[in-house]
Amino acid sequence: MKKYLFAVLLPIIILFAGGCGQESTKLKVGMLPIADNLPFWVAEQKGYFKEEGIEVELIAFPSALERDSAFTAKQIDAGIGDLIAVATMNNAGTKVKSVAVAQGISPGENRFAILAAPNSDIKSVEQLKNVPIAMSLNTINEYITDRMLTEKGLSQEDIKKIAVPKLPVRFDALMGGTVMAATLPDPMATLAEIGGAHLIADNSKNTLAQTVVIVRQETLDKNDIDIEKLMKAYSRAVSDIQRNPDQFNDILMEEAKIPKNLLSSGNQLRFIYSAPELPKEEDVDAVIEWMLEHDLLKNKLTYDDMVYGKVL
Template sequence: MQRSLKFISFLLLITVVLFTGGCAGKEQAPLKIKLGMLPIADNLPFWVAEEKGYFKEAGLDVELVPFPSALERDSAFAAKQIDGAVGDLLAVAAMQNCGTKVKAVAVAQGITPGENRFGILSAPNSGIKKVVQLKNVPIAMSLNTINEFITDGLLLSAGFNQDEIKKTAIPKLPVRLDALLNGTVKAAVLPDPFATLAEQSGANLVLDNTKNTVSPTVVMVRQEALDKNLAGIKKLMQAYTKAVSDIQSKPEQFDNILVEKARVPKQLLDNKENKLKFHFSQPVLPAAQDVEKVVKWMVDHKLLKSNLSYQDLVDARVLEK
């Protein structure tokens, strides 16, 4: 009887060892999170979180992977080479439309007016100073993107009819800026820092979204990463939120990151009279009305095969307490 009890105890010990991995206190390594990083100011909180060590503090293994363009970033999403990035709702919807399951988990910039600034500017010698003068004037932009969506939103809100909004395609921002400043085009839509640089170089700001957010940028994450590593993605956004607080308290301390990583011209940050400022708010979920506007615009422009719902494009679990 005593031998039987010892044998049973031995079997129980073996079972415990197997289930605990045979080594008390050994923890499973965190899943790696790869973020695609464009050289844009919207990514500042992630760069700050890396510099401050907030990812490591949270027990995360995060790699920030640079990409020169949104096209290459989105291709990396499709190939499952990255788990997340900062983009816009149009990019989320377009990838969903093509079968790449990606969802927005938080607004990055554009929560309040003044963040994520886009401007419609006229050439220095165009004579265009008022919004009404833009009617039937070709405006340079990147078509079928956030540029065109924002331009439509701003001008329709200003009382334009859709057929009074004319567009010409110049996808690359530096080329578009040069075309505006040398008068090749009479008007162009530019995001900051290009909009501020154009103003300081003599272009006329006709209209911007400082009173109308129009469309926010978002943190977007692959569905597979959300399902397999929800706890990790939650910690990622907690580190992001901590970095936003740092930026809000003393934004100028991160000017070096904006110059190095986001390629913001240093003279725009050194200009004390007209210093370029980037504003960030604590992350929230995208508003339903913003998602609806994007989907409707994309359907009207035949960029979506079918309507997509809020749940198709947004995952609310990451910001849940």
């Protein structure tokens, strides 16, 4: 009788025990055509997701707006964005957190530059006083511009801005002299310099322009173990990139649309990747304060509202 009961109950015990742990599901990661995402593309190519025991789908989005809308619609679990995106989504009711810094851990990563038009006489920060600078407003673009220029002596009142959110339009306006100055990320910044634009300031000696790995809070609550595995695969890919960055130029050209001549012609443009780490509290606080000053937040967020520290 005891043997019979054990045989009957054993499958139920196994089923119950299996249900007590977190259930592994496919993770959907939103991908923009930017170099920041290279470790995810490399991890997919190398089979690291499968080796870590997770199923990952990389879903392409043409813009940050569409990626963030996918977060809100619960269509993706993770993606790379910036701390302003994390705060903006939380402010609007979409609970997400940063689990790691992607780009911007070391100076030189995720370069942005303020440039003057090739046909202008502007060569210094002082000459930018009251000159409209083309940028994407209420974004990391504006945050970096404010920080770089105020640190070099301009007051907030001295900095004039003009909204040109679409990057190709902004690039063309700068190069054609329709605007006298613009803030551009690489590779557009390097392309502009090659085309004769004057470099006024960039963030190559600081870590202002950080991007972070963003994950929906619901996914973390249900399945942070798989997010931990996702970041292990990501970290393995970063190690591969650090050992030989040039071997992944084909991926950058295909997925991030980086022009071949920028990656091969004397290595004019080189992307740097560091092992992921948590955002520093002072960096998060600086973003929150800037957003409050620009009336971009209803309520002041805290570090714990923005960062999840249990994955790395």
